[in-house]
Every structure is written in C-alpha cells, then in structure tokens.
Amino acid sequence: MGSLRLPSLNALTVLHSDFGGKQSTKSLPRINLLSPSMPSPMKMTSPLRTRYFCRSVIKMRAGEEDFELKQMRDMAAAKKRWDAMIREGKVKVLTPREAGYAxxxxxxxxxxxxxxxxxxxxxxxxSTWIPIFEVDDRLDPGTLSRKITTFMMGGWWSGVPTLSYNNQFLSMIKEKFSEDMNLIVACQKGLRSLAACELLYNAGYRNLFWVQGGLEAAKEEELVKEGPQPLKFAGLGGVSEFLGWTDQQRAAAAKEGWGYRLLFSARLVGVFLVADALFIGAQQVGRYIQEIRSH
Structure with a gap:
C-alpha cells in the first residue's frame, strides 16, 4: 500500500485555476441533475460548460483520493490486527520449509x-483449495470502474486482476473441516492468508498455522508442487511476465543461463517490431484517408 501515490490536493486548485481563468475559492454553482430545465452540457454557454466540466473533474479526483485513503487506512488497521493475532499466539507462524515438514x-x-x-x-x-478472494467477472458499472482503475494503476504491467470476496468461503470451510482441525493456511505472498486466518479464528478455529511469505517464498525442495509452473511464478502476469522483467524470472534466468534469457529477449524484440509495424501502418492509413478526402 505504500506504493500508492495519492493525487496532490494542490492539483484540484490548479485545475480550478486553469479552467476558470483565475483561482477562486468560491464554490461552483449548484446544478440539479434531476431538473428537467437544466440544459445539457452541449447546450450550455462556454463559461458554464467549462465550470461544469471543471466541477466533474474535481469530484472525480476527490472520489479517487477518498477511495485510496480509505484503502490505506483499512490496510493499516488490518495489519495491526494481524500483528496482534500473531503476537498473542492465536495463529502460529511457519516457514515454507516447516510447512512442508508438517x-x-x-x-x-x-x-x-x-x-x-x-x-x-x-x-x-x-492441498485443499478454497479461495478467500476470487476474480470478479461481473460487468456492472461499479465493477467495470474498479477493473479500469486496477488496470490503469499497474494491472496492465503486473497482471493483477480485480478480486472480490468469496461469500461462500466460511461455509465451504465449515463443510470440509471441523473447528478442531489443524489447518496450515497459505496464499501466494502471505497477506490474503492472514486475512483468512483472522476470519477462521473469529469463526471458532483455534489450530491455525500461517505460512510466512506465502508459497512464493518456498524453495523447490520444500514443498511438493503440482501444476505447469513453479510456485514462485504463480502470482506473475501481465506485460512484466511476458517480457520476463520480474524478480522471480530474473533469478531463474541467472540459474538457467542464456537459453532462458534469449526467449524473453526475442519477445522484447517482437514487441518492438509489432509496435513499429503498427506505427507504419497507421501512417499509411492516414495518408490513404487524406488521399480519399482530397478527391
């Protein structure tokens, strides 16, 4: 969460100053969006349309800032609860190696x-797989907005999808495990499994073990793996995975040698060639359109 960059409050003042001609601390005129007499933005006079647009931009920026601040506060509060949970011994900590032995x-x-x-x-x-969060496939306006925000804030690079809480998580756990069962809870990096431990403890489970650092921290010999990729690579995605520009892939390249590196070097060259071809193609299409218009 520390990597989130909140938009500066000064940016709102700058926007107001740029669109209004001079900086003003007065509030913008209140517009009733439900009033049938309100003119549409296209029918407004230029000054009113400018102020209307400015107000929309300010509201959007303020909304994004409030959402990010809330995320940071929620994460900080959750971290305090999780630290206390471990400190008080409610959840035992295991390294990936210890988890493998257990x-x-x-x-x-x-x-x-x-x-x-x-x-x-x-x-x-x-292992038993019951996700606490799952990929959100809904297409309602709220979810689409979250998907766009996630993509623009780095999802295109990291491949991180938009997730939503699995409402069936606890019920699925209770169907499969009794409350006195010894459960080793793991996720990819260790954060979601802490959230799961908190939910499970509050639901009555007392024999909980948390894998510190998640499955990503496990060495190949520590856990018996199944599936097409190494455990370290399961959380990768997006453009960074395709180009091999992640810490995990770089570490693997150092071990595997030049053959592994050449694969991703070829992909990078391919990306440049495709981008170059698209640029040239766009130029040709532009010239073709100009020729059509000139005739």
Whole structure:
C-alpha cells in the first residue's frame, strides 16, 4: 500500500485555476441533475460548460483520493490486527520449509486460499483449495470502474486482476473441516492468508498455522508442487511476465543461463517490431484517408 501515490490536493486548485481563468475559492454553482430545465452540457454557454466540466473533474479526483485513503487506512488497521493475532499466539507462524515438514510428517492440511488465476498455475500436492478472494467477472458499472482503475494503476504491467470476496468461503470451510482441525493456511505472498486466518479464528478455529511469505517464498525442495509452473511464478502476469522483467524470472534466468534469457529477449524484440509495424501502418492509413478526402 505504500506504493500508492495519492493525487496532490494542490492539483484540484490548479485545475480550478486553469479552467476558470483565475483561482477562486468560491464554490461552483449548484446544478440539479434531476431538473428537467437544466440544459445539457452541449447546450450550455462556454463559461458554464467549462465550470461544469471543471466541477466533474474535481469530484472525480476527490472520489479517487477518498477511495485510496480509505484503502490505506483499512490496510493499516488490518495489519495491526494481524500483528496482534500473531503476537498473542492465536495463529502460529511457519516457514515454507516447516510447512512442508508438517504436511509430510504430521498430516496437517494445507489450505490454499489463492484465487483461481494463481492456483491453476501451480499448487501444493494434497492441498485443499478454497479461495478467500476470487476474480470478479461481473460487468456492472461499479465493477467495470474498479477493473479500469486496477488496470490503469499497474494491472496492465503486473497482471493483477480485480478480486472480490468469496461469500461462500466460511461455509465451504465449515463443510470440509471441523473447528478442531489443524489447518496450515497459505496464499501466494502471505497477506490474503492472514486475512483468512483472522476470519477462521473469529469463526471458532483455534489450530491455525500461517505460512510466512506465502508459497512464493518456498524453495523447490520444500514443498511438493503440482501444476505447469513453479510456485514462485504463480502470482506473475501481465506485460512484466511476458517480457520476463520480474524478480522471480530474473533469478531463474541467472540459474538457467542464456537459453532462458534469449526467449524473453526475442519477445522484447517482437514487441518492438509489432509496435513499429503498427506505427507504419497507421501512417499509411492516414495518408490513404487524406488521399480519399482530397478527391
């Protein structure tokens, strides 16, 4: 959450100043959107249309800022609760190596709470998969807005999808496990599994173990893996994965040698060639359209 960059409050003043001609601290005229007598933005006079647009931009920026601030506050509060939960011994901490030993020697159950987009790439043999968050496939306006925001804030690069809470999570857990069951809870990086541990503890489960650092922190020999990719790569996606520009892929390239690096170098060259072809094609189409208009 520390990587989130909140828009400066000064930006709102600058926008108001740029569109209004001079800086003003007065509020914009109140426009009743439900009034049938209100002119549409296209029918407004130029000054009124400018102020109407300015007000919309300010509201949008303020809304985004409030949402990001709320996210930061919620995350900080959750981290305090999780730290206290571990400090008080409500949840025991295991390293990936210790989790592997516990699964093999004491038959403890590994509960995988990752979303399907990560689980289908790699999973621990014998684990039980019940996601606490799942990819949100809804197409309502609110979800579409979240998808666009996620994509614009780095989702295109990291491949992070828009997730929503799985309302059936606790009911699915209770159907499968009794409250006295020993559960080793794991996700890809360790945060979602902490959220799952909190929910499970509040639901009456007392024998909970959390995999510190998540499955991504596990070495190849520590957990028995199934699936097409290494556990470390299950959380990768987007353009960064395609080009091999992630820390996990760079570490793998250092071990695998030039053959592994050449694959992603070829992809990078291919991206440049495609971009160049699209640019040239756009130029040709533009010239063709100009020729048609000139005749």
């Amino acid at each position: 699964i093999q020697l004491s038959n403890k159950t590994l509960l995988d709470v990752r979303p399907s987009i990560e689980h289908k790439k790699a999973w621990v043999k014998g």
